[in-house]
Amino acid sequence: MAVQTVIEAVREAMREEMRRDDKVFVMGEDVGKRGGVFLSTQGFIEEFGESRVINTPLAEASIMGIALGAAFRGLRPIPEVQFSDFLWPSVNQLVGEAARVCYGTDGNLPVPMVVRIPYGGGIRGGLFHSQNVEALFFHTPGLKVVAPATPYDAKGLLKSAIRDNNPVIFLEHKKTYRMVRGEVPEAEYLLPIGIADVKRAGSTLTLVSYGLMLHYCLEAAEVVSAEGIDVEVVDLRSLRPLDKATILESVKKTGKLMVVHEDNLTGGVGAEVAAVAADEAFEYLDGPVTRLCGPDIPTMPFAQTLEDAYLPNTEKIAEALRKLAAY
Amino acid sequence: MAVQTVIEAVREAMREEMRRDDKVFVMGEDVGKRGGVFLSTQGFIEEFGESRVINTPLAEASIMGIALGAAFRGLRPIPEVQFSDFLWPSVNQLVGEAARVCYGTDGNLPVPMVVRIPYGGGIRGGLFHSQNVEALFFHTPGLKVVAPATPYDAKGLLKSAIRDNNPVIFLEHKKTYRMVRGEVPEAEYLLPIGIADVKRAGSTLTLVSYGLMLHYCLEAAEVVSAEGIDVEVVDLRSLRPLDKATILESVKKTGKLMVVHEDNLTGGVGAEVAAVAADEAFEYLDGPVTRLCGPDIPTMPFAQTLEDAYLPNTEKIAEALRKLAAY
Amino acid sequence: MTQARAPKRPRKNSAKGSAQADGLPQGLTSQDLVEYYSKMVMVRTMDERIWMLNRQGKVPISASAQGHEAAQLGSLLAARKDGDCFLFPYYRDLGIKMAAGLTPTEVMKSFMGKAGEPYSNARQFPLQGADLKHNIIQISNVVAAGLTQAVGYALGCRMMGEKTVVLVFFGDGASSQGETHEAMNFAGVHKVPVVFVCENNGYAISVPQSSQMAIADVASRAEGYGFPGVVVDGMDLVSVYEATREAIIHARAEGPVLLEMKVERFMPHTTDDDDRRYRPAEEVENLRQRDPVITMTAYMIEQGFLTQEQVEEIDAEAKRAINEATDAADAAALPDPSTLLDNLFVD
């Protein structure tokens, strides 16, 4: 096992798959000599050449539309959105088109394509370099949506996504890129899309999260465990399909549920998790289903004080856990 | 009082506001001589001239961006998306830009703009003329989102939206345009954005809906009332801000909640309504919080049999009500 | 419409001396013309029938191809003669989709939303989805969304070492969409083997060209992408064939071409439209003088490729086939509602 960062795991996953299958290729702004602005394709143009590492013009809708068209021909494009904040011009090709191709041809035209999107905040990115964009994709039938939190999950899920014959939105939290390190096996492995992971077992209550926040949740669980609150932490990893079975099993065991995410509260992923529990685990619930999420403003501002005020963190989560545990 | 259809109410609301304030203007594809494809601007170009009734090129992103720029100058544009399905190319200007202007200038630049969007199905529109698009806007801080079901609400809310100094997404269900008729006062009136309306009082359970489905909910409530099930029907009317107070008051009274919408289940508006109840009315709940929504496929297909199979209707709602009442 | 509709100046002279000894353009036989004339008559007959069936409540929606037939079929002919083309048509391309190889019954099932519809099994609007058997994809109704996809498809073919040229079709209205620009710009930079075919009928629903763009020819935009733009009379099948053929050859060797075919829309935008609100009735009447079916009939007889009798036979055969198709489609089953959730994903 080697210790890697998330960005290294992402890069390795792509490199392995590109070596394995020459239908796999990357495209996006600055993916060439620059190696991507986060260096996720560093060294790729040297190894795979210009035809499989395509520096595109600055035009996101075309990046997605062209990737989609190449997927129609049977290639396996990995288009990159440089920052999540800049994907909005491209959503027609993703939500309007890619998601509907398989259903709209009654299964005759597969779309083997992975859209990589660095997202999220905590990096002084302000209103246009911090956005959480998962809710739209989470709500879109015909897409799969993956949001790993660790290098191990990132690598195994990205490799699965690349081999999937359906469009996958792959969300990489920018702050985890270099902050989060973890063991990654040398030997090849794949992780299944759609299966959540219980990152910490516990009995007092269930804490569901994903992405950067997962790490704060784990820290908060440690903090309150000293106080006798035994938190089970479920890492969704895949948002769509949502692993209802794992969530429900945990909630039925603990009787209490809290969801944490960085994205805005209203209409976020947490609402669905809560709704599923309130329906399908109703008889097991021992307390209100709670959410600790980003407040309902566009996203975190640039100023340090305001960014801090926006973001859930270990302390805020621990406090909310105590409150729910005491219910 | 005159009886009007929804489309007439929409047209009258705009006409009155355009007469009242010459900063108000409409723009979009075919809004000119054609009077809009649904005739919502019929007669406008004759009355208000080409400078206030602007036939745009076929380019939705620019329709929204240009409207937004005009709003910066203090005008009150009403850009139209011809069908909801075609709004995806424009979401950057709405979700990425318009929604962030006020917050991102710390309140210095207001955006008085109403985006009118005919949406929804049941009209044999297939995958690209039937879409429900509310979830994205519902999740976007900085926008207000209105989705009326009746001519009375449509007129009063549209007039308020036009006078609002913030960006409002105004969703008009296409099938209600000519199907739904209702009384509309001759005298001017405004209805407040953000206030739900209890369209039918009841005690057994709370049924929350909006748009076309509201009418099926009311019918279903009548059907089951003969069986002793007394349903309270809450019409959200505004999705954002969500009127939590009215929802919670009703749920606390009845102890049971069901949400119905045409949009896909996962991550839809219903999830938030359910989550709010599961948190803030937890102690009052007498049964699982249930949802009856469109299934998780892109949207309703073209073939009549498939469209029918997709859509919630009076019968399906009545059946679900019976089940929940029996819990 | 303030602008003259007849093409003013083909940028490249598409008819330049490629004629064969028998007077037919390069690569064409009189057989081909008879075949495509018959297809044209079949398409027109279908189109008219569909409109009628809409008025009878049997067909929910149709965008008529009347006036576009020569453009659609001339392009298709060039693509088929070439033998290695893939097509991304748009919603008005009944001519292309039908003549590419569908039976009249399949087409009629599409319009009636019946099981077995070839593009989407009736999940989508008629003839929308994919007909891979005939090298055709059209995913959506979103105007101009197919252009970048077509560029990607062509790029993909090149990555696979293939010689395929992709033809993507769109209207004058579609030229305004941002994605049209993006598709052309990328194709220009990467010299992608794609022909952008604009069927310019001067209207986007009710919006005339003068409100859509401040220029006379969409083709003039090609210069801004570093590749050639060509204008051709889209009411004449042979001219269209020649221009398309040259464009395909150019695309394969050197990269994109923007081919603008000046056509006329004889009918309202769709069966849902009422064009009297925005278009004087005389305008359409005048246009009908240039009906591509009539023009081609005259040409076929004049050239001696068909006799008057044969023309009448072709006509009768088309009517017979469409009648039969109407009956067959009418009797066909609707999709089984239990399939509603199927095929959201492939394995």
Place this chain on the structure above:
Amino acid sequence: MTQARAPKRPRKNSAKGSAQADGLPQGLTSQDLVEYYSKMVMVRTMDERIWMLNRQGKVPISASAQGHEAAQLGSLLAARKDGDCFLFPYYRDLGIKMAAGLTPTEVMKSFMGKAGEPYSNARQFPLQGADLKHNIIQISNVVAAGLTQAVGYALGCRMMGEKTVVLVFFGDGASSQGETHEAMNFAGVHKVPVVFVCENNGYAISVPQSSQMAIADVASRAEGYGFPGVVVDGMDLVSVYEATREAIIHARAEGPVLLEMKVERFMPHTTDDDDRRYRPAEEVENLRQRDPVITMTAYMIEQGFLTQEQVEEIDAEAKRAINEATDAADAAALPDPSTLLDNLFVD
């Protein structure tokens, strides 16, 4: 970069005989040039200081304007002389935003994210949001999103009966975005009084112009929208002034102009970038030969508008002002976290 960077052929000869008796271009006094030269020095000094402060961890991000100063300030000068212009700059336009009227301390507060930041009260990246006092709006970082907004603003002004001309600024990379096309097309159709100003520095982060477009001049696209395109040497303030002035006059009278200013980016894309990955060091060194500040210094002395001594004074004054601003901004308060939820809406 495969393409030559010097402008090859101004479409309109922007210097055509509009000179005044004293040799200065129309409407300019030597006073103006001294003022804008001082501004240029101030902007450069600020820009360099910000980069240094980034390396010290005090400024999270900056997109340097070095190399673009003559273009930005020449345009601003024309706009201000005109007296009725509104500006939509982009993120690299420190020159415009600062010289439009901000104090060095306000600018420094922006970069440090301090309370009282003039564009957004430090909610956004430095100098992003709106500075309505100086007729400037720049909402976002989304490349090209400002173009349609600028067109809408100009349309709005016209609807209000005003004579305002809007100038919207963007890079060569931004020219590829679909919205750029849509903005220009609408402006062309409706003859909106807007000047599209492209600061073409030949790179979009690491992507050279040759991978961005298959043409030499962005300005050549204007023809496809029915309005004039002009290329000007963006390294020379006086040429830029003249070209912008003419563009403004044209825009007010006849509709849009696309003005392309050929400039150079001396620094990496932003403080986050490392341009050695994609750009040979000599390339930048060579470009520095054409530094607009040095060029203008020489011009000012040569023309007798400034003495060497005055030049040095201007330099010293800039350093002093920036030092002071740094201290003041450093000492300024951060925004109060209790304001986080404020001003999502206005009443």
